[in-house]
Amino acid sequence: VAELEVNGELHEVGAARETPLLYVLRNDLGLTGTKLGCALEQCGACTVLLDGEPRMSCRLPLAEATGRRVLTVEGLGTREAPHPLQRAFLEENAAQCGYCIAGILVRAKALLDRNPDPSDREVRVALRDNLCRCGAHNRVVRAVLRAARKETTP
Amino acid sequence: VSEAPPAGLPRSLEQNPRLDDWIRIDAADTVTVRTGKVELGQGVLTALAMIAAEELDVALARIKVEVADSAGRPNEMMTVGSMSIELSGAALRLAAAHARALLLQAASAHLKAAVEELSVEDGRVSAPGGSSVDYWQLHGGKRWDCAVSASARPKRPEEHRLVGRRGQRLDLLDKLLGASRFVADLSVPGMLHARVVRPALPRARLVACEAERASALSGVVAVVRDGSFLAVVAEREEQASHAAQVLREDARFERDAPLAGSEGLHARLASNLVGSYPLVAGVPTEQPVPPIDPPPAAQRTLRATYTRPYLMHGSIGPSAALALFEHDELHVWSSSQGVALLAPVIARVLALPAEAVRVSYVESAGCYGHNGSDDAALDAALCARQLPGRPVLLKWTRGDEHAGEPYGPAMRVDAQASLDAEGRVVDWNHDVYSTSHMGRALPFGRSCALIAAQQLATPFPAPRPRPALMPQAGIHRNADPLYAFPRARIVKHLSAEAPLRTSSLRSLGAFTNVFAIESMIDELAAASDQDPVAFRLLHLRDARARAVIEAAVGLLADGDGNGAGRPPADPQRPRGRGMAFARYENYKCYAAVCVELEVDLASHAIHLLRAAIAADAGQVIDLDGLENQLEGGFVQAASWTLKEQVTYDERGVTSLDWASYPILTFDEVPPVQTVILDRPGEPARGAGEATTGPTPAAIANALFAATGIRLRDLPFTPARVRAALYAAP
Numbered sequence A: 001v002a003e004l005e006v007n008g009e010l011h012e013v014g015a016a017r018e019t020p021l022l023y024v025l026r027n028d029l030g031l032t033g034t035k036l037g038c039a040l041e042q043c044g045a046c047t048v049l050l051d052g053e054p055r056m057s058c059r060l061p062l063a064e065a066t067g068r069r070v071l072t073v074e075g076l077g078t079r080e081a082p083h084p085l086q087r088a089f090l091e092e093n094a095a096q097c098g099y100c101i102a103g104i105l106v107r108a109k110a111l112l113d114r115n116p117d118p119s120d121r122e123v124r125v126a127l128r129d130n131l132c133r134c135g136a137h138n139r140v141v142r143a144v145l146r147a148a149r150k151e152t153t154p
Numbered sequence B: 001v002s003e004a005p006p007a008g009l010p011r012s013l014e015q016n017p018r019l020d021d022w023i024r025i026d027a028a029d030t031v032t033v034r035t036g037k038v039e040l041g042q043g044v045l046t047a048l049a050m051i052a053a054e055e056l057d058v059a060l061a062r063i064k065v066e067v068a069d070s071a072g073r074p075n076e077m078m079t080v081g082s083m084s085i086e087l088s089g090a091a092l093r094l095a096a097a098h099a100r101a102l103l104l105q106a107a108s109a110h111l112k113a114a115v116e117e118l119s120v121e122d123g124r125v126s127a128p129g130g131s132s133v134d135y136w137q138l139h140g141g142k143r144w145d146c147a148v149s150a151s152a153r154p155k156r157p158e159e160h161r162l163v164g165r166r167g168q169r170l171d172l173l174d175k176l177l178g179a180s181r182f183v184a185d186l187s188v189p190g191m192l193h194a195r196v197v198r199p200a201l202p203r204a205r206l207v208a209c210e211a212e213r214a215s216a217l218s219g220v221v222a223v224v225r226d227g228s229f230l231a232v233v234a235e236r237e238e239q240a241s242h243a244a245q246v247l248r249e250d251a252r253f254e255r256d257a258p259l260a261g262s263e264g265l266h267a268r269l270a271s272n273l274v275g276s277y278p279l280v281a282g283v284p285t286e287q288p289v290p291p292i293d294p295p296p297a298a299q300r301t302l303r304a305t306y307t308r309p310y311l312m313h314g315s316i317g318p319s320a321a322l323a324l325f326e327h328d329e330l331h332v333w334s335s336s337q338g339v340a341l342l343a344p345v346i347a348r349v350l351a352l353p354a355e356a357v358r359v360s361y362v363e364s365a366g367c368y369g370h371n372g373s374d375d376a377a378l379d380a381a382l383c384a385r386q387l388p389g390r391p392v393l394l395k396w397t398r399g400d401e402h403a404g405e406p407y408g409p410a411m412r413v414d415a416q417a418s419l420d421a422e423g424r425v426v427d428w429n430h431d432v433y434s435t436s437h438m439g440r441a442l443p444f445g446r447s448c449a450l451i452a453a454q455q456l457a458t459p460f461p462a463p464r465p466r467p468a469l470m471p472q473a474g475i476h477r478n479a480d481p482l483y484a485f486p487r488a489r490i491v492k493h494l495s496a497e498a499p500l501r502t503s504s505l506r507s508l509g510a511f512t513n514v515f516a517i518e519s520m521i522d523e524l525a526a527a528s529d530q531d532p533v534a535f536r537l538l539h540l541r542d543a544r545a546r547a548v549i550e551a552a553v554g555l556l557a558d559g560d561g562n563g564a565g566r567p568p569a570d571p572q573r574p575r576g577r578g579m580a581f582a583r584y585e586n587y588k589c590y591a592a593v594c595v596e597l598e599v600d601l602a603s604h605a606i607h608l609l610r611a612a613i614a615a616d617a618g619q620v621i622d623l624d625g626l627e628n629q630l631e632g633g634f635v636q637a638a639s640w641t642l643k644e645q646v647t648y649d650e651r652g653v654t655s656l657d658w659a660s661y662p663i664l665t666f667d668e669v670p671p672v673q674t675v676i677l678d679r680p681g682e683p684a685r686g687a688g689e690a691t692t693g694p695t696p697a698a699i700a701n702a703l704f705a706a707t708g709i710r711l712r713d714l715p716f717t718p719a720r721v722r723a724a725l726y727a728a729p
Helices: A021-028 A084-091 A101-114 A120-126 A137-152 B011-015 B044-056 B084-111 B135-139 B172-177 B237-249 B265-271 B339-349 B373-386 B398-404 B451-455 B510-527 B532-538 B543-559 B623-642 B694-707 B718-725
Strands: A002-006 A009-013 A047-050 A053-056 A069-071 B023-025 B031-034 B063-066 B119-121 B124-126 B132-134 B192-196 B205-209 B220-226 B229-234 B251-254 B273-280 B300-308 B320-326 B329-334 B357-361 B392-395 B411-419 B425-434 B488-495 B575-583 B590-599 B606-616 B672-676
Touching: A009 A021, A021 B237, A047 A101, A053 A101, A084 A101, A084 A137, A084 B172, A101 A120, A101 A137, A101 B172, A120 A137, A137 B623, B011 B084, B023 B084, B023 B135, B031 B044, B044 B063, B044 B084, B084 B124, B084 B132, B084 B135, B124 B135, B132 B135, B192 B237, B192 B373, B205 B229, B220 B237, B220 B373, B229 B237, B229 B373, B237 B251, B265 B411, B265 B425, B265 B488, B300 B510, B320 B373, B329 B339, B329 B373, B339 B357, B339 B373, B373 B392, B373 B451, B411 B510, B425 B510, B510 B532, B510 B575, B510 B694, B532 B543, B532 B575, B543 B575, B543 B590, B543 B606, B543 B672, B575 B694, B590 B623, B590 B694, B606 B623, B606 B694, B623 B672, B623 B694, B694 B718
Parallel strands: A002 A069, B031 B063, B192 B392, B329 B357, B425 B488, B606 B672
Antiparallel strands: A002 A009, A047 A053, A047 A069, B023 B031, B119 B124, B124 B132, B192 B229, B205 B251, B220 B229, B273 B488, B300 B411, B320 B329, B320 B392, B411 B425, B575 B590, B590 B606
16 A cells, blocks of 8 residues: 555555556546546646656656655645636636646646746747647647736736 | 427427427526537537527526437537537527526516516516516426427627627636546446557458456456457456557457558549549539630649648547446447437447437547547447446547547649639639548448447448538538639549548548648739739628638738838748638638748748637627637647648558657647637627638748748648758759
8 A cells, every 4th residue: 555645635545556646646536637648648638746846647657656745736726716827727718628738737837836937938838748639729828827927926 | 299390490499499408497596508519628518608698698607508418308419510509509599588588478477567677687587666586486497398489589689798708618617627527537336447459450350369368467357359349348447458458469450451551642542533523503413524624715724732641630538438238228428529329320239229328428638520439439338238237438548549530531632723814713623532521420321430330240341432412511611712713613522542441520621622722822823923812802702701811911910010020031941921711611600811930941840930810700609719719720720731640551550649640739839819800790600610721721821932832732841841942943
């Protein structure tokens, strides 16, 4: 039994050590916000933060995530108090199907934590490992910049 | 109850005339709206809810939308062709107007005031004296028990308070919180996980399979085999995934005849035909194909061939379905575009009575047409049938999706046009070649288009290609130009050359046809030294068409102060602008697309710098949703244009992941400005496919403006740019 910290809570997980973190999050912990896209670390739908750094979880063994802080989209904000990024994405209607959005949100959080006032170009470069097929890219970029402005201006 | 539908009703109401099929005043506080359409990410739930909220005068937040279920009503068959606003929206508008009239009648009796004196605010009806009653007191939880009346009067556009404004996506907060449940996220007690084992070689037979090793793996519940259909079911997802890999190693698939490679594909598209069908007034006919015969006034004639490869829908979420077979009944949860069509197909393949199969819609990642969802539904059903009482969630892998989805067909257009001495088009010829864009499984006939059905021990044959002879059907969609040419000879050719399975991809034939038309228009303008925009306007009588062209060109010019302040052109990075235009299906949304790009002469890569879109979709419902669809369509089509092609050889499909089938990424997507020309008096038209056609031509035309090279074969890869730049003149 492994001990896994996700969104500030400790969980005991019975899955085998080599089980991809993505399956543990989704099937053992019921955190299905993080999506299965390719299982090849190519699309970013499964992105989570591991000790604050974006990592694709589809091939990441459970054993590598234990003892570290995992943050998923469910840990960002709540229905009553959405995270500034979630509020900004809502205000910009920054999605179409929404399948890729969870991975994009957590990667954007890592960006803003490191660089609270990014340029348009910096946002685009930061998100380039996350694929969006609907073509909502420009809205997503606007939403990240909107969240950054709210964070940096009182 | 059966009543003859009144004349003049929207088509969806003729098929689903009962008011209870569309609208229910819930027991308290909310209104449930039903539609036979589904949310594919296009935002249709929000737009339909806006229409209902507008007519009923209730707050948008009170509207709940129920989507298609094969066991429910209304039945609108499929969510395709940018038709949801036109069909479901029109029906819902009338149904909501009728419901409001009935509610006001009831309020009139309750408040003892004339209907004309009543006012409604968020579902509360008030009389002049101040007394009021709300919809839920009047009709909460009750049935209407009547047909929708054709005489119901919807609001006039000038009365609209919500329709035409920017909507707030109803489904978005859930998606942002990670709370939304896509089909791959479903979880029910006792659920098992399944994977298929399928080769990347189309129509290969399973000739040998040693299942012992996979069967013995931890957690494996069943290896399901029927003919060449092979799948594995396990307790946990990673166990199913691992077992499928092991089973794949122990299975051997072979084809009876080798697969024709991609070399020479576009030549074979035109040489191996089922038939040729000249269009008369936009409709393909069985008449003889007329010869190409420029009139005596023709001074200059251009000929060119334009091609596109096989393209993927490329959903970010692999196809998935949940199935439960219990008490001889099958229930499937699927992201199919047509659950009402799919249910009887699955029943036929499994030899179950039609009424024993139910398919309920659950969202998945955007599909952009007919992707692998229907196939995965049958795959899940085949597994579930072996394990009665156990719910089975089956997911395709990325490789299954890339190899197995029904691709958008490879296409070819041969164009020939002639100019007279004044530089006007006097002759126009367009021959379009493609395999079928209509690859959906149908619930009748002997054949079945689903992969698993063709793999069974007693297989269903693949459908024989048949020409769709309706206006604006697949291959010839938008083949007929909107320009006022004195002669236009348009011929649809259905190709028999079909190494890969094909079906409907966003905008079907329109993408390639408009690419060819709008490239040739630019070529004619260049050949006669005319401005390409002025050349288009010279041949366009339609005022709405002219308006979107002028608006898009103006928007791109305004974006940088008409060139002022731009950095001086770097000779190693030449820049150019191009535009293209179409009206989708010649009667839906008008769209003009302008792009500015630069070409890196070191890497030969095309970089999109910015884009401008102008569109006229008639009456606007959700302004923000409309922009989102138009911009998304542009980005997706730009990705097809610059990067995408399915690759394959004798051994099968080789573009099996995102590395071998790259798509446009965040740092490659240009900023896009959009302007909507609202026409409140015109019918509301869908716009999700309006920008895909103009996009490749706008890019081709901008590339020509930047470099003088003309690319006619998609995609415009650096290798093709390089080859064209250094081709012998």
